Amino acid sequence: MRKIFIALIAILLTGGACVAQGKKVRSAGRAQQTEKTLDERLKELGYVDIAELNPEVKVSLMYARDDNFTGKVLYDGMSRAWLHADAAKSVDKAQKALSKLKPGYALLIKDAARPMSVQRKMFNSVVGTTGANYVANPAKGGGLHNYGLAVDVTIVDAEGKELDMGTPVDHLGPEANITREDQLVSSGYMTAQARENRRLLRRVMTEAGFMPLRSEWWHFNRVSKAEARQRYKRLDF
Numbered sequence: 001m002r003k004i005f006i007a008l009i010a011i012l013l014t015g016g017a018c019v020a021q022g023k024k025v026r027s028a029g030r031a032q033q034t035e036k037t038l039d040e041r042l043k044e045l046g047y048v049d050i051a052e053l054n055p056e057v058k059v060s061l062m063y064a065r066d067d068n069f070t071g072k073v074l075y076d077g078m079s080r081a082w083l084h085a086d087a088a089k090s091v092d093k094a095q096k097a098l099s100k101l102k103p104g105y106a107l108l109i110k111d112a113a114r115p116m117s118v119q120r121k122m123f124n125s126v127v128g129t130t131g132a133n134y135v136a137n138p139a140k141g142g143g144l145h146n147y148g149l150a151v152d153v154t155i156v157d158a159e160g161k162e163l164d165m166g167t168p169v170d171h172l173g174p175e176a177n178i179t180r181e182d183q184l185v186s187s188g189y190m191t192a193q194a195r196e197n198r199r200l201l202r203r204v205m206t207e208a209g210f211m212p213l214r215s216e217w218w219h220f221n222r223v224s225k226a227e228a229r230q231r232y233k234r235l236d237f
């Protein structure tokens, strides 16, 4: 009986030691994970979480999923739409103007600040394809998204449904061009209502201080590239 009792104690002690060792391994694993996520770095640098600044603004980051034009998930550790404060203030202003003109309507942000590591991933995934014409070359300094000064945006109605803009966001082709809208309506490619919807988006965004991009109805820059290079810091991580 005594022998059995001692054996039992021994098993319990050995088992206990194993659990303690397991815990040690796990905590060592945690200690190695010191690298900050993109969300954490952007927050630390003072970039603004748009949805926090104005909860009426909707966010659905297209590069955090694989149903974008690259077919790949490009954002790892980034789940929020971040912008430099100067651009964030303008998005807030644009949302307020939109709410006044069309109660219940909301801006839907599809992409905002894009760190250079993501820009490189995006460029590499389309190099050698037609998509490459639409992605700023990181070797040439990237674009305004890489400063948190550009936004890809559309509008949703009170039910959360995206307005018809003639093409989806990130449509690769001349139909996305803002100078061809009259032609696209008269040729029957898009409806007059879709043209009105694009005009509504441009109106609220430009009145709030953004500049449209000719080739992409959904893309807006807060400043010129020259000004960004002079006055702002690129997201080199």
Ligand SMILES: [Zn+2]
Pocket (backbone or CB within 6 Å): 111, 145, 150, 151, 152, 218, 219, 220
């Ligand atoms: Zn864009």
